[in-house]
Amino acid sequence: MEAKGLFNVARKEFIGHLTSKKFIVILGLFLIISALAMHQGMDYYNNRLENYKEQISQIKDVEGIEPGYMPEKPTIMLVFMFMSSYIMMLGAILAIAMGFDLVSKEKETKSLKSLLSCPVFRDEIINGKALGGTLALVFAMGTALLISLAMLLIFSIVPSMNELATILVFGIVSIVFLLAYFAIALMMSTVSGDSGSALIYTLVIFFILGSLLPLVGPTVAGMVTGEPPERPAFHIQHETDESEGPSIKEVSEEEMQQYQEELRAYWEKRRPITEAFNIISPNMNYQKISFLISNPQIYSAVYEQSSPFTSTGYFTGGGEAPGLQEVLGKVWKNILALIIFSVVFFAIAYVKFMRLDIR
Amino acid sequence: MLFQRKYVLALRRALYKYRYRKRSKGGEQEGEEMIKTENLTKEYNGNKAVDGLNLEIAEGDIFGFLGPNGAGKSTTILMLVGMIEPTEGKCIINEIEVARNPLKVKAIIGYLPEDVGFYGNMTAEQNLDYFARFYAMDANERKKRIEELLELVQLDGVSQKVGGYSRGMNQRLGLAQALLNDPKVLFLDEPTANLDPEGVFQYREQIKQLSDEGKTIFISSHILAEVSKVCNTIGIISKGTLIARGTLEELKNEFGRVGTENLRIIVETIEPLPEIEHEDIISAEYSEAKRKVVIESKSDLRDYISSELFEKGVKVKEMRMEEPTLEDVFLSVYRR
Ligand SMILES: Nc1ncnc2c1ncn2[C@@H]1O[C@H](COP(=O)(O)OP(=O)(O)OP(=O)(O)O)[C@@H](O)[C@H]1O
Ligand SMILES: [Mg+2]
Numbered sequence: 192m193e194a195k196g197l198f199n200v201a202r203k204e205f206i207g208h209l210t211s212k213k214f215i216v217i218l219g220l221f222l223i224i225s226a227l228a229m230h231q232g233m234d235y236y237n238n239r240l241e242n243y244k245e246q247i248s249q250i251k252d253v254e255g256i257e258p259g260y261m262p263e264k265p266t267i268m269l270v271f272m273f274m275s276s277y278i279m280m281l282g283a284i285l286a287i288a289m290g291f292d293l294v295s296k297e298k299e300t301k302s303l304k305s306l307l308s309c310p311v312f313r314d315e316i317i318n319g320k321a322l323g324g325t326l327a328l329v330f331a332m333g334t335a336l337l338i339s340l341a342m343l344l345i346f347s348i349v350p351s352m353n354e355l356a357t358i359l360v361f362g363i364v365s366i367v368f369l370l371a372y373f374a375i376a377l378m379m380s381t382v383s384g385d386s387g388s389a390l391i392y393t394l395v396i397f398f399i400l401g402s403l404l405p406l407v408g409p410t411v412a413g414m415v416t417g418e419p420p421e422r423p424a425f426h427i428q429h430e431t432d433e434s435e436g437p438s439i440k441e442v443s444e445e446e447m448q449q450y451q452e453e454l455r456a457y458w459e460k461r462r463p464i465t466e467a468f469n470i471i472s473p474n475m476n477y478q479k480i481s482f483l484i485s486n487p488q489i490y491s492a493v494y495e496q497s498s499p500f501t502s503t504g505y506f507t508g509g510g511e512a513p514g515l516q517e518v519l520g521k522v523w524k525n526i527l528a529l530i531i532f533s534v535v536f537f538a539i540a541y542v543k544f545m546r547l548d549i550r
Numbered sequence: 551m552l553f554q555r556k557y558v559l560a561l562r563r564a565l566y567k568y569r570y571r572k573r574s575k576g577g578e579q580e581g582e583e584m585i586k587t588e589n590l591t592k593e594y595n596g597n598k599a600v601d602g603l604n605l606e607i608a609e610g611d612i613f614g615f616l617g618p619n620g621a622g623k624s625t626t627i628l629m630l631v632g633m634i635e636p637t638e639g640k641c642i643i644n645e646i647e648v649a650r651n652p653l654k655v656k657a658i659i660g661y662l663p664e665d666v667g668f669y670g671n672m673t674a675e676q677n678l679d680y681f682a683r684f685y686a687m688d689a690n691e692r693k694k695r696i697e698e699l700l701e702l703v704q705l706d707g708v709s710q711k712v713g714g715y716s717r718g719m720n721q722r723l724g725l726a727q728a729l730l731n732d733p734k735v736l737f738l739d740e741p742t743a744n745l746d747p748e749g750v751f752q753y754r755e756q757i758k759q760l761s762d763e764g765k766t767i768f769i770s771s772h773i774l775a776e777v778s779k780v781c782n783t784i785g786i787i788s789k790g791t792l793i794a795r796g797t798l799e800e801l802k803n804e805f806g807r808v809g810t811e812n813l814r815i816i817v818e819t820i821e822p823l824p825e826i827e828h829e830d831i832i833s834a835e836y837s838e839a840k841r842k843v844v845i846e847s848k849s850d851l852r853d854y855i856s857s858e859l860f861e862k863g864v865k866v867k868e869m870r871m872e873e874p875t876l877e878d879v880f881l882s883v884y885r886r
Binding site for chain 2: 210
């Protein structure tokens with residue numbers, strides 16, 4: 192008896208989403224674009240794989256190579272990284288399109304009054320709407336992932352168990368990201384008087400969180416920390432490794448080390464500021480998570496070294512990618528932030544809906 | 551203006567008698583009390599939309615809730631059906647307090663809002679099925695009930711989505727949705743607002759039929775004629791307070807009797823009118839270059855006037871007598 196109303200609402204909402212024109216159109220567009228993006232991603236993946244194989248064979252040919260440098264074995268998650276940027280745009284728009292009129296439209300068409308004249312609790316209605324929307328987003332993301340898996344198989348790329356698990360995690364994180372925007376839209380729909388302003392305000396928030404914050408973060412960090420330390424006068428570092436040219440005399444070992452210390456300190460100071468801004472942007476959180484899932488090695492180089500570019504050159508990393516668990520260990524804060532986003536905005540929608548004046 | 555005040559007084563007298571009669575019988579009327587409000591009050595930003603309303607409606611009654619725009623009819627109904635919470639006081643339906651147990655009340659009532667709305671992207675059947683799922687009905691029951699109701703409101707065979715409905719169709723669907731759970735008590739907020747004459751006629755038949763089934767029906771309207779055709783008891787609300795309450799018969803009899811006390815005689819002539827004098831005349835208003843007069847009098851003076859005019863050689867174009875209608879009385883009550 193208790194949950195009957197909830198499931199009835201969720202069922203109707205779910206069917207309503209799947210049969211609505213805007214959902215079909217945006218999802219269709221999203222699927223087509225992400226399929227194309229995946230196609231691109233697969234080319235990229237194949238190239239990287241070729242490179243990797245070449246490098247491995249070279250390393251095997253050349254005896255006595257330094258063990259510190261190993262090429263990175265590409266994962267098929269690279270393919271999904273190409274998808275994630277479209278999820279951030281079109282996916283978010285889909286979630287917003289689904290949520291922005293859920294309550295306001297019912298107020299406008301007065302169907303809410305008819306609905307509330309039935310023996311149903313208000314919380315069953317708002318929870319049912321959230322549940323129905325979530326299921327529709329799961330459906331959308333599930334379809335996208337199924338299509339991508341099918342495409343992988345068509346291009347005879349067979350994911351390993353570990354990769355399948357990573358794809359699943361990617362899917363779940365994507366859904367949580369979409370939920371954040373769905374919750375914001377639902378909240379606006381409950382708070383605003385009409386659907387029009389609900390949409391506009393949701394888009395405003397979308398641009399603030401998605402575009403403004405990621406720009407503001409580095410700017411503020413730059414203002415706080417000032418200019419990065421001067422690099423000692425020398426040109427290409429790895430020349431020093433190969434040839435004993437006279438130019439290297441200009442930079443002493445200590446100078447170099449000191450510079451690196453300073454640079455590390457600089458980045459250490461800078462990171463918490465940018466991170467503080469990033470953690471309140473669903474987009475940045477999602478970007479970080481999906482980037483790390485698809486490029487664990489580059490990620491550890493970029494985000495965990497003292498600076499993006501160390502003295503040894505591009506990036507350093509082991510040949511083996513860190514396991515999924517290790518990756519999740521690094522981004523749990525971001526995943527949590529995404530979840531908190533959804534929960535907070537949904538909670539506002541809930542409280543507001545419970546007190547909504549029905550007239 | 552003068553004669554209107556008289557009717558107001560008469561109306562008050564009728565009210566008093568009604569109340570007195572009720573008290574003398576010890577409240578033991580034909581049916582049990584079905585709807586009751588106690589000191590019901592709703593405030594919006596300090597303004598009282600409904601102000602200390604005390605209403606009692608017996609089981610099986612068809613109650614007409616009359617009042618001008620903004621009187622607080624819809625607000626009262628919204629509180630009665632558990633849609634908004636009273637600022638003060640309470641509503642009791644079938645001995646259940648609405649604010650305490652809204653779901654239990656909603657299970658036994660039907661409500662047609664004044665501006666009823668549905669999901670435009672679904673058909674009438676789908677809309678009703680969605681709402682029906684909130685009541686304890688299995689799939690077969692739902693299907694049967696929805697078929698019956700759509701036939702009743704003559705929307706069967708309409709495959710169009712509700713978004714394309716006319717306002718009248720919408721309102722008829724609203725009645726069907728209010729009847730989904732075969733309610734004991736039915737609240738209809740201006741049910742005929744968007745109906746065509748044919749629709750109004752059918753609606754009246756439906757109300758009679760529903761009343762025969764023993765339902766208590768609460769109808770709000772600002773149109774007296776509408777209410778007087780179907781209701782057997784009436785309450786009048788103005789500025790949030792109940793200013794009159796009684797059975798239709800009581801109110802009618804009272805006004806029917808006093809109705810003969812004051813008359814309006816309207817005379818139009820071809821030549822200018824002479825001065826007409828008679829002790830029963832209360833006032834006379836000439837217009838249209840003395841070719842028209844509206845006389846207010848205590849008795850029917852048509853014989854006297856016509857012989858007067860005949861003597862003076864004034865040809866009569868039209869002469870008619872108007873008795874004040876109930877409408878006039880209610881208007882004056884409204885404007886109090
Ligand atoms: N949300 C609100 N905020 C402020 N005042 C309101 C609100 N809703 C209604 N009112 C006021 O309450 C009063 C009663 O309104 P209500 O809708 O009950 O009138 P009504 O008798 O149903 O009129 P009508 O015949 O026009 O339907 C009105 O004066 C209106 O201005
Ligand atoms: Mg009203």
